[in-house]
Amino acid sequence: MGSCWAVKTFGHTSKAIFPRDFIGIRRYFFCSALLLQHQNCSIRIVVSCKLKNPILFIESYGLFPNAHPLFSVNSLNFSTVFQSSAKMPQRDPHQQYTQFYNVLDLLKSSVGRPNLATATTAHCLAIKIGALAHLPACTSLLTAYSRAKDFNSSLALFDEFDDKDIIFWNAIISAAVENKSYGVAMQFFVEMVEVGCGFDSTTLLLVVSALSHMKYSIQGKSLHCLSIKLGMLCDCSLCNALLDMYAKCGDLTSSESMFAWMESRDAVSRNSMINGFLYNGHPAKSLWCFIEMICLGVRVDTVSLSSAISASTALEELTSGQAIHGWGIKLGYKSDISCSNSLISLYSKHGDTEASELVFNEMVYKDVISWNAMIGGFASNGKTLESFDLLYKMQLTGYAQPDVVTLVTLMSLCAERMLLREGRTIHGYAIRKQMISDALVINSLLDMYSKCNSVVKAEFLFNTIPKRDLVSWNTMISCYSQNRQPKEAQSLFKKLIHQYSQWSLSTLLAVLPSCISPNSLQFGKSIHCWQLKAGFSSNILAVNSLMHMYINCGDLTAAFMLLEKISAKEDIACWNTIIVGYTQNGHFREALATFNMMRQETNVSHDAITLVNVISSCGNLALIYEGKSLHGLAIKTFSGSETRVQNSLTTMYGRCGHTKSARSVFGFCSSRNLCSWNCMISAFSQNKDGRRALELFHSLEFEPNEITIVALLSVCNQLGFLRQGKQIHGHVFRFGLFENCYVSAALLDMYSNCGRLDVACQIFTKSREKSVADWNSMISAYGYHSNGKKAVQLFHEMCESGFRPSKSTFINLLSACSHSGLVNEGLWYYSLMLSEYGVEPVTEHQVCIVDMLGRAGKLQEAHEFIKQIAREPEPGVWGAMLSACNYHGNIEMGRKVAEHLFGLEPENVGYYISLANMYVRAGGWKDAMELRQTIQERKLKKLPAYSLIDVGSM
Structure with a gap:
């Protein structure tokens, strides 16, 4: 015998016996005291029993027989809660129960308005008066618990009955489905068949619903066959359930066959087909089914309209969506929530936020989905302030509070816009509302911190996750990769493999970007092996990532071989x-060669991304004629009207020195964005036309960003406009752009070159998070002011702070040594560049060494240094040598260097003038006149020089 419930009232005690074991598990229940008020009579009921979990919850689907009197205040009889199975009354709709009216009314109230307290109260009353002997009342109680989300109580109540009918079995199966315990629902169905109770079409409908959620199409087909064998397919609801099950399992062929076989199709059948096509990615067929439904005269409902609007959204057909909107208004569904939510998504996707906002404001009742759709619409259309304003209004409502979807939507917006402060605020809200344990929220937070370049915070959050899923690992690996921390990304990948042996294609795609140098080539090859072993060799996305990895690691041959293998x-x-x-x-050059090869392929045509990159290559190589050819190709193929292509053309013409052509492209751009203005301002800045750059900035149609600020500071640097530079510095403070490393570095350069080294030092000292660019700019500033020793000291501080010197670092350091006469130090750092710091010397470093030796008068050592360079030195190296010869008046060596430069760059007039000046200084007027005659014959012109002074307060 098990434990019992003791019901004590007014000195009388009634005991009821419950079995202690339910499906082989002991359940320890709680003790509760309920004081029930009924008219003028108070009943104190003390309930105590030992069961596993609180058993005060049941689910069913509203099976209520005709209500009869079940409770009478004047007749309080206490009976045993359960009778033996032999004495248990069966369902008899004609049997009169004059005592149970109030209990059944309370049960109905609990089912209609799910409330655990109401269900518990009804349970106690039912025990008190013996109503649990009435099977329909128990079914309703089971349903009440289920609707109140107390499935354990439903299970316990169901287990107490030995003699169960089909309706009672259906109630517990429905409870399992409603509480998403689909496996339990299947077990009950199997047990129902084994005990020989039998089943009806409702049972099969519920089981099919469970299989639909579990995506078990094979078992669903078995039930389909069983339904045919038993002749139960005359039930239209069962047919609709089977149709929906096939669609959700991805078997559209069976779903369509089922629909064609059905003799009596109702609106639910057609809605199932509309949703089925939409669910499986066939919005065109979904919309066609809706149109057919209208043509056949079947009255559409809100489900039909909502699905058709969603199909129009997926097809990006605004016109059809608007027509369905009008149809819904005509049918009187204007205020329906589901239709309005779909309309908000439709208009938002097409950028018409005003229309979506109008639909939203006209809604009488808004649920969480409505608010989320509107917030997502604002976010997807770049309306950041409106999104957060709507979030604030949502919190003021008492019926719809932000949920996981709301937070994920806003965190994606913060990640896209790099809004770290707002993202941290959402993080705090998630903690306060106890939503931080949701895996989707945590992974979105990781992604937000990653894209906001806040690796430390992402790392801290990752380490505090109690149960990490594979998405969390992938996001953190990607965070390290995207934020230029390859060692950490690769280490975390190895840890994932060793500890969990879990990985996916997304894992490989996350770790591959960490291979960014030849040092990572071996690791990248091992990832390639993993990819082949996992069977991803034919995946285009995976192959593209591998090709990009090989290019980053310098193995261009391997990258091209992969392209040929998937030809x-x-x-x-x-x-x-x-x-x-x-x-x-x-x-x-390799990019341009690859583009030419692609043009020879007949089955592949270039797009805007192709043109943007090849045009950029032409700009970097200063190939103006090839760039103009690509400009013509863009116009011919209608890609020239795309804003990104026009921006690329503007940049290309600017790098080639053709600011007039760049201004022409900029002028013809019909949809200019901030990038367009930045490209044009940078083009003027790069070509030393700072005044036009400032004039263009004054007519800027957008709020300037970091790129705009850097270009303008470069202009002030060129022109020596300290006053304008200070104004831009004020703008940087007002809009919080000083944390950007490129902005702070540009400010350092501007103040330093304008003679305010003291201000530059203050900016550098007060910078909270210094970047490599900041250190480089400060080293350059000290070198520019001939304080080489301080530059060397700062270089060592940089290395001790954990920063790795870059190519630009050594250019600034060697230049500082050159200006300060620190020849031995400069040669020593040059010798350690590659061996100690992994920086390969390039032309700029070689120019610095030649200039440094030349300034010190060591012309022979400088000439020997040039001879030792492995490849043919660039003209800039020889130009530094020629300047040194001119400075020290070494005509013999200067003549040899100049003749070599004439062969390399015969159109550069500066070399002829330098040699002529050497002749004049040495008294060789005849040779100087011959050189000037050569300049006139070749029509070479020197660019005019000028000096500028900014008149105003400094």
Whole structure:
């Protein structure tokens, strides 16, 4: 015998016996005391029993027989809660129960308005008067618990009955389905068949619903066959359930066959087909089914309209969506929530936020989905302030509070816009509302911190996650990769493999970007092996990532071999991967060669991404004629009207020195964005036309960003406009842009070159998070002011702070040594560049060494240094040598260097003038006149020089 419930009232005690074991598990229940008020009579009921969990919850689907009197105040009889199965009354709709009216009314109230307290009260009353002997009342109580989300109580109540009918079995199966315990629902169905109770079409409908959620199409087909065998397919509801099950399992063929076989199709059948096509990615067929439904005269409902609007959204057909909107208004569904939510998504996707906001404001009742759809619409259309304003209004409502979807939507917006402060605020809200344990929220937070370059916070959050899923690992690995921390990304990947042996294609795609140098090539090859072993060799996305990895690691041959291996499946994305990879890694000629090869393929055509990168390559190589040819190709193929292509053309013409052509492209751009203005301002800045850059900035149609500020500070640097530079500095403070490393570095350069080294030092000292760019700019500032020793000291401080010197660091350091006469130090740092710091010397470093030796009068050592360079030195190196010879009056060596430069750059007039000046200084007027005659014959012109002074307060 099990434990019992003791019901004590007014000195009388009634005991009821419950079994202690339910499905082999002991359940320890709680003790509760309920004081029930009924008219003028008070009943104190003390309930105590030992069961596993609180058993005060049941689910069913509203099976209520005709209500009869079940409770009488004047007749308080206490009976045993359960009778033996032999004495248990069966369902008899004609049997009169004059005592149970109030209990049944209370149960109905609990089912209609799910409330655990109401269900518990009804349970106690039912025990008190013996109503649980009445099977329909128990079914209703089971349903009440289920609707109140207390499935354990439903299970316990169901287990107490030995003699169960089909309706009672259906009630517990329905309870399992409603509480998403689909496996339990299937177990009950199997048990129902085994005990020989039998089943009806309602049972099969419920089981099919469970299989639909579990995506078990094979078992669903078995039930379909069983339904045919038993002749139960005459039930239209069962047919609709089977139709929906096939659609949700991705078997559209069976779903369509089922629909065609059905003799009596109602609106639910057609709605199932509309939703089925939409669910499986066939919005066109979904919309066609809706149109057919209208043509056949079947009255559409809110489900039909909502699905059709969603199909129009997926097809990006605003016109059809608007027509359905009008149809819904005509049918009187204007205020329906589901239709309004779909309309908000439709208009938001097409950028018409005013229309979506109008629909939202006209809604009488808004649920959480409505608010989320509107917030998501604002976010997807770049209306950040409106999104957060709507979030604030949502919190003021008492019926719809932000949920997980709301937070994820806003965190995606913060990640896209790099709004770290707002993202941290949402993080705090998630903690306060106890939503931080949700995996979707945590992963969105990780992604937000990653894209906001806040690796430390992302790392801290990752380490505090109690149960990490694979998405969390992938996001953190990607965070390290995207924020230029390859060692950490690779280490975390190895930890994932060793500890969990879990990984996916997303894992490989997250770790591959960490291979960014030749040092990572071996690791990248091992990832390639993993990819082949996992069977991802034919995945285009995976192959593209591998090609990009090989290009980043400098193995161009391997990247091109991968492209050739997938020649049968290659598309424009594959070609673009190679071209973009070449362009981003400085292999501009290889990018142009690959583009020419792609043009020879008949099955592949270039797109805007292709043109942007090849035009950029032409700009970096100063190939103006090739750039103009690509400009013509863009116009011919209608890609020239795209804003990003026009921006690329503006940049290309600016780098080639053709500011007039750049201004022409900028003027013809119909949809200019902030990037367009930045490209044009930078073009003027790069070509030393600072005044036009400032004039263009004064007519800027957008709020300037970091790129605009850097370009303008560069202009002030060129012109020596300290006053304008200070004004821009004030703008930086007002809009909180000083934390950007490029802005702070540009400010350092501007103040330093304008003679305010003291201000530059203050900016550097007060900078909370110094970047490599800040250190480089400060080293350059000390060198520019001939304080080489301080520059060397700052270099060592930089290394001790954990920063790795870059190519620019050594250019600034060697230049500082050159200006300060620190020859031995400069040669020593040059010798350690590659061996100690992994920086390969380039032309700029070689120019600094030649200039440093030349300033010190060591012309022979400078000449020997040039001879030791492995490759043919660039003209800039020889130009530094010629300047040194001119400075020290070494005509013999200067003549040899100049003759060599004449062969390299015969159109550069500066070399002729330098040699002529050497002749004049040495009294060789005849040779100087011959050189000037040569300049006139070749029509070479020197660019005029000028001096500027900014008149105003400094």
